[in-house]
Amino acid sequence: MENTELVTRVAGYSLQPIASSPLFRGLDRPSITMLQQQHSLTRRAERDTQLIQAMDPAAPLVTIVRGWAFRYSVLADGRRQILSFALPGDTIGLDTLLTGASAYAAQTAAPVVYAEMSRDRVMRLLRDVSWFHDRALQALALERTEAERALIRMGQCNAEERVASVLLEFYDRLAGRGLAASNQFMLDFTQQHFADYLGLTVVHLNRTLGRLRSRRLFSLSGHTVTLLDMPGLKRLALTH
Amino acid sequence: MENTELVTRVAGYSLQPIASSPLFRGLDRPSITMLQQQHSLTRRAERDTQLIQAMDPAAPLVTIVRGWAFRYSVLADGRRQILSFALPGDTIGLDTLLTGASAYAAQTAAPVVYAEMSRDRVMRLLRDVSWFHDRALQALALERTEAERALIRMGQCNAEERVASVLLEFYDRLAGRGLAASNQFMLDFTQQHFADYLGLTVVHLNRTLGRLRSRRLFSLSGHTVTLLDMPGLKRLALTH
DNA sequence: CGAAACTTTGAGTCGGATCAAAGTCTGTGG
DNA sequence: CCACAGACTTTGATCCGACTCAAAGTTTCG
Numbered sequence: 446m447e448n449t450e451l452v453t454r455v456a457g458y459s460l461q462p463i464a465s466s467p468l469f470r471g472l473d474r475p476s477i478t479m480l481q482q483q484h485s486l487t488r489r490a491e492r493d494t495q496l497i498q499a500m501d502p503a504a505p506l507v508t509i510v511r512g513w514a515f516r517y518s519v520l521a522d523g524r525r526q527i528l529s530f531a532l533p534g535d536t537i538g539l540d541t542l543l544t545g546a547s548a549y550a551a552q553t554a555a556p557v558v559y560a561e562m563s564r565d566r567v568m569r570l571l572r573d574v575s576w577f578h579d580r581a582l583q584a585l586a587l588e589r590t591e592a593e594r595a596l597i598r599m600g601q602c603n604a605e606e607r608v609a610s611v612l613l614e615f616y617d618r619l620a621g622r623g624l625a626a627s628n629q630f631m632l633d634f635t636q637q638h639f640a641d642y643l644g645l646t647v648v649h650l651n652r653t654l655g656r657l658r659s660r661r662l663f664s665l666s667g668h669t670v671t672l673l674d675m676p677g678l679k680r681l682a683l684t685h
Numbered sequence: 686m687e688n689t690e691l692v693t694r695v696a697g698y699s700l701q702p703i704a705s706s707p708l709f710r711g712l713d714r715p716s717i718t719m720l721q722q723q724h725s726l727t728r729r730a731e732r733d734t735q736l737i738q739a740m741d742p743a744a745p746l747v748t749i750v751r752g753w754a755f756r757y758s759v760l761a762d763g764r765r766q767i768l769s770f771a772l773p774g775d776t777i778g779l780d781t782l783l784t785g786a787s788a789y790a791a792q793t794a795a796p797v798v799y800a801e802m803s804r805d806r807v808m809r810l811l812r813d814v815s816w817f818h819d820r821a822l823q824a825l826a827l828e829r830t831e832a833e834r835a836l837i838r839m840g841q842c843n844a845e846e847r848v849a850s851v852l853l854e855f856y857d858r859l860a861g862r863g864l865a866a867s868n869q870f871m872l873d874f875t876q877q878h879f880a881d882y883l884g885l886t887v888v889h890l891n892r893t894l895g896r897l898r899s900r901r902l903f904s905l906s907g908h909t910v911t912l913l914d915m916p917g918l919k920r921l922a923l924t925h
Numbered sequence: 926c927g928a929a930a931c932t933t934t935g936a937g938t939c940g941g942a943t944c945a946a947a948g949t950c951t952g953t954g955g
Numbered sequence: 956c957c958a959c960a961g962a963c964t965t966t967g968a969t970c971c972g973a974c975t976c977a978a979a980g981t982t983t984c985g
Contacts, residue, residue, distance in 0.1 A: 518833070521923040524841040528833050540826040548830050571822075578818060582811075585825040586780040590788050592832035593758070593768050599839035600884030601764040603972070635931065644840030649973050651933060683761040843940070875963065889941050891965060 462622040463510065466534025467584045476576065483570065484508060484560035490553050497538055497551040504547045505561040507537045512557035513633045516549045517641070527642040529591065530554070530615075530634075534622050539581055540588070542567055555633035599644050602682075604653040607643045610682030612663060616672060628672040702862040703750065706774025707824045716816065723810065724748060724800035730793050737778055737791035744787045745801040747777045752797030753873045756789045757881070767882040769831065770794070770855075770874075774862050779824055782807055794874035839884050842922075844893040847883045850922035852903060856912060868912040 463469055469477055487510055490496065496514055497504045507514075509531050516528045516537060528549055531537050541547040542564060570577045594614075598607050615632065619625035632639075640650040658664060662674045662681070672678060703709055709717055727750055730736065736754055737744045747754075749771045756768045756777060768789055771777050781787040782804060810817045834854075838847050855872065859865035872879075880890040897903060902914045902921070912918060 518837050520837070520841055526837040526840040528836060540829055543823050543826040544830060548833070578822070582818070582822055582825065583783050585822065585829060586783040589780055589825060589829040589832055590784060592829055592836060593788070596768060596832060596836050596839060597758055597760070597766040599836060600766045600881075601760055637931080641840075646974055647932085648934090648975080652973095655933080877963080886942055887964085888943080888966090892941090895965080 462533030462624055463508070464534075465622045466536070467587055468508075468536050468539075468580055469534065472576075472580075480577075481560075483566050484562045487558050487560050490557045490559065492553055492555050494553045494557070495550065496553060496557075496559065497541075497547055497549075499548070499550040500546045501541075502546045503564050504538050504541045505563050506539060506542070506567045507531075507551065508560050508562070509533050509535050509537070510558040510560060512559075513554040514551055514557055514559070515554050515634075515638065515642070516551045518549045525641045526644065527638060529588075529595070530642065532618060532622070533624065536584070539567075539584055542571070554635075554638050604643070604645055604649060605657065606681055606683065607645070608650070608653055608657060609662065609678045611639075611643065612670065612672060613675075613678055613682055615670075628675065630670055631668050632670050633668055702773035702864055703748070704774075705862045706776070707827050708748075708776050708779075708820055709774065712816075712820075720817075721800075723806050724802045727798050727800050730797045730799065732793055732795050734793045734797070735790065736793060736797075736799065737781075737787055737789075739788070739790040740786045741781075742786040743804050744778050744781045745803050746779060746782070746807045747771075747791065748800050748802070749773050749775050749777070750798040750800060752799075753794040754791055754797055754799070755794050755874075755878065755882070756791045758789045765881045766884070767878060769828075769835070770882065772858060772862070773864065776824070779807075779821055780828070782811070794878050844883070844885055844889060845897060846921055846923065847885070848890070848893055848897060849902065849918045851879075851883065852910065852912060853915075853918055853922055855910075868915065870910055871908050872910050873908055 464477060469480065472480070496507050497516075499518070511533050514531045514535075514537065516531065517525055518528060519525050531551070537551045538547065571581060572578075598610050602610065616625055616628070616630055619630045624630065636650055636654070637647050640647045643650060645653070654665070660677075662672075662677050664671045664673055704717060709720065712720070736747050737756075739758070751773050754771045754775075754777065756771065757765055758768060759765045771791070777791050778787065811821060812818075838850050842850065856865055856868070856870055859870045864870065876890055876894070877887050880887045883890060885893070894905070898905065900917075902912075902917050904911045904913055
C-alpha cells in the first residue's frame with residue numbers, strides 16, 4: 446500500500462507543492478513514494494529555527510513541506526546575506542553532500558513543516574538510483590541559474606527593480622506549485638528577511654515598497670501580496 | 686600512444702592548469718586522455734570573440750586552455766553583468782546541457798586557446814561514464830557555491846571589500862593551477878570587465894583600485910598584479 | 926493589557942553614479 | 956621609427972540612491 450504510506454507521511458498537507466518541485470516534478474508515483482520513504486516523518490519547527498548549521502559536515506537533506514525557510518551566510522561582522530528562500534517542495538543541502546561541509550546555514554522564516562533525509566541515505570540514492578542522480582544534476586544546475594539570476598539583480602538593478610523582480614519570481618515559483626493564483630500569494634517573512642535577500646537596508650526597502658504600492662504596482666494586506674500591475678512590474682524588472 | 690595524443694593536443698601549453706581544474710582534477714591519466722580525445726583540437730580566438738551565444742540550445746562545452754574568458758548576461762537596456770571568469774582549465778556550459786538553452790553568453794577577454802566538446806558527446810559521457818557524471822555533479826555544486834560567494838559580495842560588500850575579495854579569489858584560483866606564485870599573477874582584461882563583474886562603474890572601480898594601491902595593499906605594473914599586503918587584503922575582504 | 930517585535934517616517938550623510946575631459950597605452954600604416 | 960587613431964585609464968565636478976541614526980506608529984502574542 447505505497448499510496449497510503451505517501452498520504453500518511455504528509456497528513457494534512459497538500460501534496461502538490463512537493464510533487465511539482467524541482468527534485469520531484471514529473472516522477473511517477475512509485476518513485477515519489479520511494480523518495481518520501483527515504484525521508485523522515487514530517488517535523489514541525491517554529492519560526493527562527495535553525496535547520497542547517499553552517500560548516501556542518503553531516504548536514505541532512507531538508508525538504509520543506511509547508512512554510513518558508515531560507516539559506517543564508519553571515520559575514521564576520523554580522524552582515525547577513527540571504528542566498529535563497531526555500532518554499533514548499535524545495536530541498537536544501539543537496540550540494541553539501543558533494544562539496545563537503547555546508548557553505549551556508551538555513552533557518553525558518555515562519556512556522557515550517559519539513560522532512561529530512563540523512564546524508565548517508567542521499568549518498569546511497571545518488572550512487573544506486575540513476576534517475577535520482579540525474580535529478581540531482583538538474584536540480585543543481587537550476588539552483589546555479591537561480592543564484593546567477595540573483596547575482597544579476599544585485600549587480601545591475603536598483604532597489605525598485607530588485608523588488609519588482611523578486612515579487613515576480615516569488616509569484617512564478619509559488620504559482621508553479623499551486624500556491625498562488627490570480628496574482629495573489631502569501632509572503633510569510635519580515636522585511637528584514639526581504640532586505641537581507643535583496644542587499645538593502647530595511648529602511649530603504651520599506652520606502653521602496655511604499656513607493657511601489659503608492660504607484661499601484663502591488664498591494665499588501667496582512668501577509669497577502671497582490672500584484673496589481675503585472676506589465677508594470679515586468680517593465681521594471683527587466684530581468685524577467 | 687595515448688600520452689602522445691595528450692601532448693600533441695595541447696602542444697605548447699602547459700598541462701597543469703587543465704589537470705588541476707575542477708572537471709579534471711585528480712583523474713588518472715587514461716581518464717584525462719579520454720576526456721581530451723572527446724574534445725576538438727585546440728582553437729585560437731582573438732579578444733572579444735563570442736564563444737557561446739545566449740539562448741543557444743546546442744551550445745557546446747568549452748574548455749579554456751590559455752587566456753581569460755567570461756560568462757555574462759546583458760539586460761534589455763544594455764547593462765552587462767559578468768557572472769564569472771573562466772581561466773585555463775575551466776569549462777563553460779556544463780549546466781546548459783541540463784537546463785536546455787544557455788542562460789548566459791560567453792566571450793573572450795583576451796586572446797584565448799580553447800577546445801570544444803559537442804553537446805552530443807557530453808550527453809553521451811554523462812549517460813555512459815559514471816565518473817564523468819559524478820564529476821559533473823561536483824563541478825556544478827562548486828559553480829553554485831562560487832555564484833553564491835559572488836552574491837554575498839555584491840549584496841553585503843562595498844567597493845573596496847569587493848575588489849580585495851576578488852583579487853584574493855583570482856590569486857587562489859590561479860595559484861591552484863600553477864599560474865600564480867609569490868603573490869603575483871597576470872590579469873588579462875580591462876577595468877570595464879572588472880567593473881561589470883563587481884557591479885560597479887569603471888570610474889568608481891578605478892578610484893577604488895587607486896585607493897588600494899596608494900595604501901600599498903597591491904600594485905599593478907602592466908597586467909601583472911602583486912598582492913603586497915595579504916593580511917590587509919584578507920582583513921578587507923571578510924568573505925575570505 | 927503590556928511588552929516585544931516589526932513597520933513606517935524624518936533628517937542628515939555618504940558611497941557610488943553620472944557627465945565630461947584629459948592623459949596614457951597600443952597597434953598600425955607610412 | 957615615427958605619427959596617428961582608437962581604446963583604455965585616470966581625474967574632476969556634481970548629483971542621487973541608499974545608508975545611518977533616531978523615534979514614532981502598529982501589530983502580535985503571551
